[in-house]
Amino acid sequence: MRNAERLGRATGGNVVSVSFPPIADTSHADKLSTQSGGCVPRYQCDPTRKAVLDAIMAETARAKEAQRDGQWITYLIRDPRYPDKRGNPGTPIYVGQTNDFPGRVLSRFMKCEKEAAGKGTDCIERRVADLLHLHVVATYRVLEYQPTHLTSLISETNWARKCWNAGYDLANRAELQNAGGPPIGRADAPRSWLLKFSLAEAIADDIRVSISCGACNEVLAIPLANIPQLEKPATTIGQLAKLWRSEECTFCATVGKRRVRVSVE
16 A cells, blocks of 8 residues: 555545556456465555656646645646657647646546547647556646636636647647647636636626617626525536526516627636
């Protein structure tokens, strides 16, 4: 359990197990018997797998040290087999953002194989899994800290575009991040991004919401800060918009004619 305990300390006390993609000989069981009759995970007896686990724990521990309360992180994932165009260790393969950096790092290693199979296309999960098949652990680097969700998404997008512009083949496939181009700003944020924000995140980023009626053409601004505390804080603006669309118009009582506009300035 020593490796599991070390990984637990690196992730804030939660002891977890890491599922490695099948490497080397897969004809044997993943666990080996001990003289006492118990079993130990195969990676603890296999020096190669143990080295991979140690590298994963080290990346997770560094991510925990880099995390700052209330801050979002824009990060870069590198393939350590090749240098970048400036000769630095690791060529860029993905730009991401999160407000839980150690959790994101660890979950990507743990779930990459399963999530890659579900997506069925080139994605960062597939690239991380392919590296693990080669006994290589992708490395993470903090690019920027941002105070809110939207500023972090903009940062992620602009760094991804910068990497594409420099000639790197990224696994980023999200809207505005799947090709190079000039930097974007708040006004360029797609509606699809904003609909995924929680109420608290939308308030922090001063997202504007209004409801219009196709029957009477009246428009009602929704002051998000005045909405009572939600029973489920993780409720998104998109979920609220769906609810508002189903309700009758405040002015003419018509049902089914409401439209919700979400924007930033």
